[in-house]
Amino acid sequence: xxFFADTTVVAxxxxxAGLGHFDTHLxxxxxxxxxxxxxxxxxxxxxxxxxxxxxxxxxxxxxHYLNPGKVGPAEVFCETVKSGKRFATTHAQLxxxxxxxxxxxxxxxxLSQATEAPEMIDGRPPDLPEPEACRPSDSDEGIAPPFLxxxxxxxxxxxxxxxxxxxxxxxxxxxxxxxxxxxxxxxWAMLLGLDAFPPTIFNARLPMGWAPTVELTCxxxxxxxxxxxxxxxxxxxVSGGFLxxxxxxxxxxxxxxxxxxxxxxxxxxxx
Amino acid sequence: xxFFADTTVVAxxxxxAGLGHFDTHLxxxxxxxxxxxxxxxxxxxxxxxxxxxxxxxxxxxxxHYLNPGKVGPAEVFCETVKSGKRFATTHAQLxxxxxxxxxxxxxxxxLSQATEAPEMIDGRPPDLPEPEACRPSDSDEGIAPPFLxxxxxxxxxxxxxxxxxxxxxxxxxxxxxxxxxxxxxxxWAMLLGLDAFPPTIFNARLPMGWAPTVELTCxxxxxxxxxxxxxxxxxxxVSGGFLxxxxxxxxxxxxxxxxxxxxxxxxxxxx
Numbered sequence: 001x002x003f004f005a006d007t008t009v010v011a012x013x014x015x016x017a018g019l020g021h022f023d024t025h026l027x028x029x030x031x032x033x034x035x036x037x038x039x040x041x042x043x044x045x046x047x048x049x050x051x052x053x054x055x056x057x058x059x060x061x062x063x064h065y066l067n068p069g070k071v072g073p074a075e076v077f078c079e080t081v082k083s084g085k086r087f088a089t090t091h092a093q094l095x096x097x098x099x100x101x102x103x104x105x106x107x108x109x110x111l112s113q114a115t116e117a118p119e120m121i122d123g124r125p126p127d128l129p130e131p132e133a134c135r136p137s138d139s140d141e142g143i144a145p146p147f148l149x150x151x152x153x154x155x156x157x158x159x160x161x162x163x164x165x166x167x168x169x170x171x172x173x174x175x176x177x178x179x180x181x182x183x184x185x186x187x188w189a190m191l192l193g194l195d196a197f198p199p200t201i202f203n204a205r206l207p208m209g210w211a212p213t214v215e216l217t218c219x220x221x222x223x224x225x226x227x228x229x230x231x232x233x234x235x236x237x238v239s240g241g242f243l244x245x246x247x248x249x250x251x252x253x254x255x256x257x258x259x260x261x262x263x264x265x266x267x268x269x270x271x
Numbered sequence: 272x273x274f275f276a277d278t279t280v281v282a283x284x285x286x287x288a289g290l291g292h293f294d295t296h297l298x299x300x301x302x303x304x305x306x307x308x309x310x311x312x313x314x315x316x317x318x319x320x321x322x323x324x325x326x327x328x329x330x331x332x333x334x335h336y337l338n339p340g341k342v343g344p345a346e347v348f349c350e351t352v353k354s355g356k357r358f359a360t361t362h363a364q365l366x367x368x369x370x371x372x373x374x375x376x377x378x379x380x381x382l383s384q385a386t387e388a389p390e391m392i393d394g395r396p397p398d399l400p401e402p403e404a405c406r407p408s409d410s411d412e413g414i415a416p417p418f419l420x421x422x423x424x425x426x427x428x429x430x431x432x433x434x435x436x437x438x439x440x441x442x443x444x445x446x447x448x449x450x451x452x453x454x455x456x457x458x459w460a461m462l463l464g465l466d467a468f469p470p471t472i473f474n475a476r477l478p479m480g481w482a483p484t485v486e487l488t489c490x491x492x493x494x495x496x497x498x499x500x501x502x503x504x505x506x507x508x509v510s511g512g513f514l515x516x517x518x519x520x521x522x523x524x525x526x527x528x529x530x531x532x533x534x535x536x537x538x539x540x541x542x
Contacts, residue, residue, distance in 0.1 A: 059485065059513075059534070060335070060485055060486040060534045062333040062376055062486070062488060064331070064360045064376060064378050066352065066353045066355075066360060067353075081337065081364065081371050081374050082337045082338075082371055082374075087485070089335045089337060089374055091362055091374060091376065093352065100352050100353055103352050103353075103360055103362060103376060104376075105333055105335060105362065105374060105375075105376040107335050107485055107486060111511070115511065115512030115537070117509075117511075117512045117537040117538070118477040118478060118509060118537060119509055119510050120442065120475055120477060120506075120508070120509040120510075120514075121507075121508055121509075121510060122442070122506075122507040122508070123507050123508065171391065171393070204391055206389040206391060207389055214330065214331055214358070214378055215331040215333070215378060215488075217333060217486075217488045217532070219486075219513065219515060219534050221508070221510055221511040221513055222510070222511045235391075235393075236392075236393040236394050237391070237392055237393070237394065237492070237527050237530070238388075238389060238390055238391040238392075239390050239391075239392060239492055239493070239526070239527055240382070240386065240388075240492040240493045241386030241388045242330075242490065242492055244490060244530060255510070256508050256510055259508070259515060261488070261532050263330070263331045263490050266386070266388040266389060267388070
């Protein structure tokens with residue numbers, strides 16, 4: 001089994017199969033300041049849901065973040081509320097040390113079934129210098145969260161200035177994403193890609209730090225082609241103590257493969 | 272009690288309070304071709320959640336649409352999975368005639384608690400002619416869904432041409448929204464406003480009809496000021512058999528009060 005697949009593996013729990021109880025483990029090194037990355041935890045839940053509802057791919061998945069995840073054993077509890085011809089809808093909870101970490105609601109299906117339907121694309125992949133010309137995100141010793149050593153993530157040089165105290169002024173982050181050793185990015189691994197980049201607001205000239213995620217919704221449109229994914233994240237509205245962050249992933253064939261939106265909390269205390 | 276508040280009322284069910292069982296009724300006239308409007312059903316679920324978790328306002332709420340809703344008695348079952356200092360997270364199901372209609376995951380809070388936090392707004396309310404100069408959405412006999420008689424909804428004339436077979440060519444719908452008799456729009460009534468307008472794709476030149484909603488997520492940023500709300504809905508990506516529709520509601524003081532994104536299904540059979 002390859003690296004990310006192994007890192008997010010779940011096993012049927014001690015209850016009988018069908019009850020939707022899975023055992024897993026939050027591994028070391030996937031954290032930001034000691035708390036497991038949200039996309040990493042969501043990928044684990046997605047794998048449990050796929051096993052439980054017997055559909056391979058997340059189509060739309062929403063997570064509400066309840067408590068920080070720490071290294072150690074964890075469990076996923078799934079309940080499928082509708083299993084239809086094309087889709088199955090499941091709610092799930094990731095728990096550890098007797099606390100809920102993520103509450104998840106998802107509809108899964110099979111993205112290998114090609115559809116004949118009209119298409120319209122009003123947008124394009126972000127223009128990026130070649131990956132070699134972009135800064136690896138783990139190159140800032142002591143600044144980059146540990147989990148960035150686990151993924152291959154390169155920021156557009158124009159969007160990387162915040163690291164030296166020079167935000168671009170636009171709440172936008174663009175870059176490349178792939179898994180180590182060129183492991184194929186699955187739909188559930190894209191859930192990691194949609195929550196792995198630095199917050200857009202690091203590039204806005206706002207006096208604030210990390211904005212905790214309240215909720216993240218990801219739409220997976222297609223299984224990506226092999227190779228790097230291009231990512232773009234933008235924020236338009238910081239208001240009422242909240243902000244949204246919209247994400248797009250485009251595959252190496254120039255196809256939109258995933259969209260995301262998360263609701264983050266603006267820290268009340270201004271630095 | 273005023274009209275929409277009365278129409279979406281829920282009552283504690285036969286079980287003891289605290290178990291999260293509520294009785295309600297899907298009223299006649301809220302349908303599109305016999306199926307209850309999705310925002311109307313979501314508003315009902317939101318009212319049950321507010322009672323159950325004892326927080327007044329939806330902050331982020333996601334619904335997966337499982338089966339069409341018909342006129343008649345219905346029940347909401349709620350379970351709060353975390354009740355924190357600022358927010359409570361609840362999952363809920365709307366059921367009728369022994370079938371699940373909506374599966375919902377939501378985080379509620381209190382939007383009357385003002386926050387001191389940085390703001391940044393990259394956008395503005397849509398420019399609209401005065402409501403009197405916009406076409407009431409229920410003015411097309413035999414075309415408009417029945418439920419449009421229940422709300423006061425006016426389309427921008429530039430976006431209303433699809434009704435006479437002249438789509439604008441842009442997947443965009445703009446207009447005004449309010450409740451009858453100027454009933455104040457509550458945060459949960461905005462869930463109706465975010466799902467009441469005609470689909471954006473009616474203005475795209477695509478050979479397709481109604482796109483059923485798989486999932487709808489709404490972020491409520493603030494309680495709206497009295498008066499009309501301005502709405503804008505756009506779609507950028509129709510691909511892989513899916514489309515997203517992004518919504519914004521702005522209040523009479525020019526403030527962004529809600530955002531939404533829904534994932535719709537593009538009919539496979541092209542007309």
